[in-house]
Amino acid sequence: MDQHLKGWFTERLPVCPGEAFSMQVKEILLEKKSEYQDIKIFESTHFGRVLVLDGAIQCTERDEASYQEMITFLPLNAHPCPKKVLIVGGGDGGVAREVAKHPQVESIVQCEIDKEVIEACKKYIPSMGCGFDNPKHRLYIDEGTKFIECTKEKFDVIITDSSDPVVPEDDSEEGKKGPADTLYNADTYLKMKEKLEEGGILCFQGENMWQNQTLIAGMIKSSSQIFPVTKYAYTCTPTYPGGQIGFLLCSTNKDAKLEEPVTVWDDDTAISMGLKYYNADIHRASFVLPSFMKKFLREL
Structure with a gap:
């Protein structure tokens, strides 16, 4: 499928088979291929x-706050003193921008591959x-x-802001492994846990509960074997598939x-502070799941 046709960009992804999302384009500012992915x-x-990587919309100026703020402040505000934070991925800079707003944060380390x-x-997108x-x-x-x-450093909070583990390959619904694939496995979760201080929290992008339950099940099963507490939350982002994206939060503290x-x-x-989406009520509400998702999680 031609993603840019007659002034419209169309997103079609293997993680959401049978669906497409189109957005009207005013002007293309950049198209290039890096060592790792296509950038538009x-x-x-x-x-x-709008930032697009490997054919998938990553963020738009209009609604990015709903994702950036939630993936940041859900873990930071669930931690009693998040002084040192690691961001894995997050190449657009949005998570780093939000982490820096937290008054308790003293150090932000970020590793981005591209x-x-x-x-x-x-x-x-300087915003x-x-x-x-x-x-x-x-x-x-680095990878x-x-x-x-x-x-050798340890962190109070680790935030993994990654793209999907699968990206389009021609018109195949199966797709191919993306740059973030290695971040979605038990071995990586264990290594991240080892880099957390006592009581540390890991938060990572958790896909869409309506469309990606197989991916979510794999992430929850793997992380639950390593962390005593895992919780699924979500936010509403209109330009993501299904208008929604989830987060998986894991704590080393069994009483968290x-x-x-x-x-x-x-x-x-x-x-x-410049927050557009996150507040304490939204924090609590993001963990309140619909019945089908509660049933799904109980049956894992």
Whole structure:
């Protein structure tokens, strides 16, 4: 399927068979192939600038806050003192931008495999690319699992902001393994746990509960063997498949109540911090699942 046809971009992914999502394009700003993936950035008519990797929409200026804020503040505000944070992936800079807003965070370490995504977002989507400019931030260009194996540092929170493990291959619904594939397995979860301080929290992108239950089941089964507490949450992002994306949160603390924020900001504080989506009520509500998903998780 031609993804750019007559002024429209169309997303069609193997993780969502039988579906397509189209967005009207005002201007294509960048098209290139890096060592790892295809990169496209365009100006849309209604969602601002859009980052696309390997044919999949990663973020748009209009609704990115619903994802970036939730993958950041769900784990950070469930931790009593998140001083040191590792971001794996997150090449658009949005998660780094949000982590830096948290007043308790003192150090942000980020490992991203594709420096060309970083440079593209700094140039064409500076509202997110600005995340790389914070003085608390240290950036390493490396493959995530390799960095985790080699680093001697430990962290209070690890956030894995990755693309899908499967990307399109021609018109095959099976697709092929993407750059983030190695982040979705038990061996990697164990290595991440070893890099967490006592009481540390891991949060990673958890796919869509309506469309990707096989992937979700694999992630939950693998992580549950390693962490005493795992919880599934979700957010609503209109330009993601199904309008929704999930998160899997794991804690090394067997008594952790991840669905109850330890840090709570009132509305005025949240607005002054520049938050558009996240608040304490949304934090709690994101763990409230529909009946079909509760049943699915019970049967794993």
